[in-house]
Amino acid sequence: MKRYGKFAVLIVLIIGALVWLAAGGMGESKTYYKTIAELGQMGERAYGARLRVAGDVEDGSIVRKGPLVEFTLIQENQKLKVQYTGTDPLPDTFRSGAQALADGRLERDGVFRASKIQAKCASKYEMKPGEKSPGAAKTSL
Amino acid sequence: MENLGYLAVLLAFCLSVYAVPASVVGRVRNKPFLIVSAERSVYAIWFLVTAASAILVYALMAGDFRFAYVASHSNRAMPAVYKFAAWWGGQEGSLLFWSWLLACYAVVVILLNRRRNRQIMPYVTAILMSVQAFFLLMNAFVANPFQMLAVDRLITAVPDGRGLNPQLQYFAMAIHPPMLYLGYVGFTVPFAFAVASLIRRMPGDAWIHTTRRWTLVTWLFQSIGILLGAKWAYHALGWGGYWAWDPVENASLLPWITATAFLHSVMMQEKKGMMKVWNVVLISSTFFLCIFGTFITRSGLISSVHAFAQSPLGRYFIAFLALGIAATVYLILDRLEFLKSEARLESVVSRESSFLFNNLILLASCFAVLWGTLFPKISELVSGEQISLDATWFNRLMIPIGLFLLFLTGVGPLFAWRRTSVDSLRRNFLWPSLASAALVAGLLLAGVRHIYALISFGFCVLVALTIVAEFYKGASAIAAKNHMNFARALLELTHRNTRRYGGYLVHMGIVLMFVGFTGAAFNRDATAEVSVGSSMRIGHYTLKVDRLTEGDNENYNWHRARLQVYKNGDYLGSLEPERRFYKANEQSLGHIGLRSRPHEDLYVNFASMSDDNTKAVIQAYIFPLVPWIWIGSAVLVFGTLVALVPSKVKMQYARTEVVGIARKYAPVEK
Numbered sequence: 001m002k003r004y005g006k007f008a009v010l011i012v013l014i015i016g017a018l019v020w021l022a023a024g025g026m027g028e029s030k031t032y033y034k035t036i037a038e039l040g041q042m043g044e045r046a047y048g049a050r051l052r053v054a055g056d057v058e059d060g061s062i063v064r065k066g067p068l069v070e071f072t073l074i075q076e077n078q079k080l081k082v083q084y085t086g087t088d089p090l091p092d093t094f095r096s097g098a099q100a101l102a103d104g105r106l107e108r109d110g111v112f113r114a115s116k117i118q119a120k121c122a123s124k125y126e127m128k129p130g131e132k133s134p135g136a137a138k139t140s141l
Numbered sequence: 142m143e144n145l146g147y148l149a150v151l152l153a154f155c156l157s158v159y160a161v162p163a164s165v166v167g168r169v170r171n172k173p174f175l176i177v178s179a180e181r182s183v184y185a186i187w188f189l190v191t192a193a194s195a196i197l198v199y200a201l202m203a204g205d206f207r208f209a210y211v212a213s214h215s216n217r218a219m220p221a222v223y224k225f226a227a228w229w230g231g232q233e234g235s236l237l238f239w240s241w242l243l244a245c246y247a248v249v250v251i252l253l254n255r256r257r258n259r260q261i262m263p264y265v266t267a268i269l270m271s272v273q274a275f276f277l278l279m280n281a282f283v284a285n286p287f288q289m290l291a292v293d294r295l296i297t298a299v300p301d302g303r304g305l306n307p308q309l310q311y312f313a314m315a316i317h318p319p320m321l322y323l324g325y326v327g328f329t330v331p332f333a334f335a336v337a338s339l340i341r342r343m344p345g346d347a348w349i350h351t352t353r354r355w356t357l358v359t360w361l362f363q364s365i366g367i368l369l370g371a372k373w374a375y376h377a378l379g380w381g382g383y384w385a386w387d388p389v390e391n392a393s394l395l396p397w398i399t400a401t402a403f404l405h406s407v408m409m410q411e412k413k414g415m416m417k418v419w420n421v422v423l424i425s426s427t428f429f430l431c432i433f434g435t436f437i438t439r440s441g442l443i444s445s446v447h448a449f450a451q452s453p454l455g456r457y458f459i460a461f462l463a464l465g466i467a468a469t470v471y472l473i474l475d476r477l478e479f480l481k482s483e484a485r486l487e488s489v490v491s492r493e494s495s496f497l498f499n500n501l502i503l504l505a506s507c508f509a510v511l512w513g514t515l516f517p518k519i520s521e522l523v524s525g526e527q528i529s530l531d532a533t534w535f536n537r538l539m540i541p542i543g544l545f546l547l548f549l550t551g552v553g554p555l556f557a558w559r560r561t562s563v564d565s566l567r568r569n570f571l572w573p574s575l576a577s578a579a580l581v582a583g584l585l586l587a588g589v590r591h592i593y594a595l596i597s598f599g600f601c602v603l604v605a606l607t608i609v610a611e612f613y614k615g616a617s618a619i620a621a622k623n624h625m626n627f628a629r630a631l632l633e634l635t636h637r638n639t640r641r642y643g644g645y646l647v648h649m650g651i652v653l654m655f656v657g658f659t660g661a662a663f664n665r666d667a668t669a670e671v672s673v674g675s676s677m678r679i680g681h682y683t684l685k686v687d688r689l690t691e692g693d694n695e696n697y698n699w700h701r702a703r704l705q706v707y708k709n710g711d712y713l714g715s716l717e718p719e720r721r722f723y724k725a726n727e728q729s730l731g732h733i734g735l736r737s738r739p740h741e742d743l744y745v746n747f748a749s750m751s752d753d754n755t756k757a758v759i760q761a762y763i764f765p766l767v768p769w770i771w772i773g774s775a776v777l778v779f780g781t782l783v784a785l786v787p788s789k790v791k792m793q794y795a796r797t798e799v800v801g802i803a804r805k806y807a808p809v810e811k
Contacts, residue, residue, distance in 0.1 A: 010489065014505070015501075018509065018538065021537055022538050026534065029537075030529070031529050031530070032526055033528065033529055064751075088670065092308070093378070138348065
């Protein structure tokens with residue numbers, strides 16, 4: 001199979017380079033998806049790792065302090081104070097009561113510093129008619 | 142009326158279930174009437190699904206809010222075009238739209254092949270109808286668009302609907318899903334032909350000749366769909382990005398990548414009889430990735446900004462995918478001997494080898510994107526923790542891949558078949574390489590240090606020049622020989638081999654798009670709270686707030702800022718970014734101001750009003766070179782259209798074509 005030797009070498013080189021790139025990038029890019037309750041149980045491990053936490057934005061908790069935005073996330077009665085430090089505009093769907101995903105790190109003071117916020121209102125694309133017309137909830141699939 | 146719609150869907154489902162065995166049995170037992178009846182059910186299905194869709198669209202347009210679907214995706218205040226677009230704006234409707242498109246495609250396939258390909262057509266029909274049956278099953282029993290609200294029994298009449306999500310009330314967004322779907326659905330056809338010829342153990346590549354235009358048209362739709370999505374994101378989302386490696390975006394990219402690989406590797410099969418297994422694998426992967434893409438978008442499997450509501454659709458899709466993939470893999474393995482390669486690779490510097498590496502890289506990128514997209518699920522299976530990978534990971538991997546592909550785009554088409562001589566390398570690449578090196582040196586002197594940007598610009602020049610040189614050389618030869626002027630010679634050249642020169646144009650489009658992508662290395666942004674009379678600076682622009690206004694209409698109320706743009710003290714005009722609050726679904730949305738010039742976009746977003754409601758929070762960005770992405774897209778579309786025009790000189794394939802054995806079996810009128 002000598003004629004395919006060069007091809008094999010090239011292919012191995014290319015695939016190798018890509019795997020190396022992919023594996024190297026994994027460490028700095030990976031984000032753990034945690035619930036607020038799990039965050040409490042993580043102990044020391046929680047500090048330093050990149051985390052993604054989901055929850056509902058507590059009603060009336062959004063406060064703007066200059067460039068910073070602070071709010072509280074609620075998930076199954078567990079609360080987490082979040083401070084948004086990123087520069088991108090907050091998504092249009094971000095508001096009280098919306099579901100939000102916060103990407104960032106947990107600091108020692110117990111505040112979650114988020115560099116990225118994603119939000120969708122609970123009913124972004126699929127709205128349950130039940131919200132407006134009681135009795136119709138069973139129509140939603 | 143809703144009952145009629147539902148009845149139509151049910152009947153169509155029954156017919157599609159009938160058409161599959163009818164077609165196959167008709168072919169195997171040689172019963173022409175069964176084959177004909179299956180084909181007629183395809184027409185009937187089209188009629189029924191069209192009727193069902195028409196009923197749904199009518200309900201949306203007329204505002205019949207007894208329909209649950211209408212109540213949640215339309216309202217009275219919306220402009221008519223978005224009422225219509227609400228057809229594909231939600232789960233149930235978009236699945237019906239899928240079915241309808243497939244029905245249309247199936248009818249066209251059958252009409253076009255009344256006389257051709259008779260020996261495999263029954264199988265093609267059967268495969269198309271199996272897919273149709275699956276989607277109609279979804280329409281009829283899982284995501285029924287004709288679900289009614291129990292008006293007058295449990296609840297009072299619904300006065301108005303919730304309206305289409307305002308982010309989707311944007312023109313590019315209204316036509317983005319149909320384009321993408323035309324692409325997604327269209328790949329069912331080449332897949333059906335490939336599998337049918339496998340089932341029939343047809344040697345050769347009749348299926349490739351038959352479906353070449355299909356694949357190209359479908360690929361075109363898909364490209365347009367993806368690009369419209371990018372354009373929409375750029376204009377509508379307010380942060381100026383056109384691609385964020387979101388799972389749903391990735392889902393649309395995956396089949397596009399494999400389809401692109403397929404478009405290239407079929408040339409290997411046509412010219413050299415190589416890569417036969419590979420082509421069947423590629424077209425099947427493309428089809429299954431299309432289904433997979435629909436599945437990701439529709440099931441909420443992976444949390445995404447775009448993710449639609451969680452729904453029970455998932456398991457049906459998984460079952461369908463598993464069955465389909467298992468059957469296809471079995472078929473390919475069972476028929477391997479009919480897919481033997483007729484030639485071997487000879488040299489690393491050859492056309493064959495450049496196709497091989499093009500395919501390898503495209504496939505690697507497809508796998509990488511798939512891996513990154515599914516990583517939360519994979520890591521959950523392995524370690525129990527959901528770990529996601531963000532855009533930095535994708536960029537780290539995909540930028541080098543993209544650059545390598547760009548390089549191949551330039552050199553591949555100029556390598557000769559079998560092997561390339563050093564002399565021809567020098568002839569083709571000496572000047573482009575020198576020009577490219579000169580540009581990189583110039584940029585380095587000008588202070589550009591971004592390594593990927595340098596490589597990218599260098600490759601762009603290299604590739605663009607090689608393409609221009611190809612056109613120039615060909616056209617001047619024709620001009621000299623036939624005493625034509627150069628412009629006519631250029632047309633003549635392209636017309637002689639539209640596929641080749643159209644392909645070059647597509648490559649040119651890709652180069653221009655890369656120029657635009659590379660601009661992202663030099664983005665700038667600034668955010669400021671401004672009141673009337675104050676100003677902010679970004680780069681060499683000064684933005685002065687001229688006035689802040691607010692207002693109201695049926696659909697939304699708005700705040701608007703008028704910003705006067707100055708560059709080094711010269712007045713350039715004004716931008717009016719807006720912040721809208723849509724009433725029906727209580728959602729606010731920015732409407733950006735954009736000053737677009739070939740070298741850069743000035744992009745202004747009205748982020749919000751400050752808390753005391755006196756100042757506006759304005760985000761300004763400079764996006765260098767972005768317009769080239771859209772220019773490149775237009776060139777890509779044009780190039781694909783050129784490639785679709787029949788060539789003036791019919792290409793002669795050295796290899797014998799397979800002649801049909803139709804008449805013996807199928808009902809051919811001749």
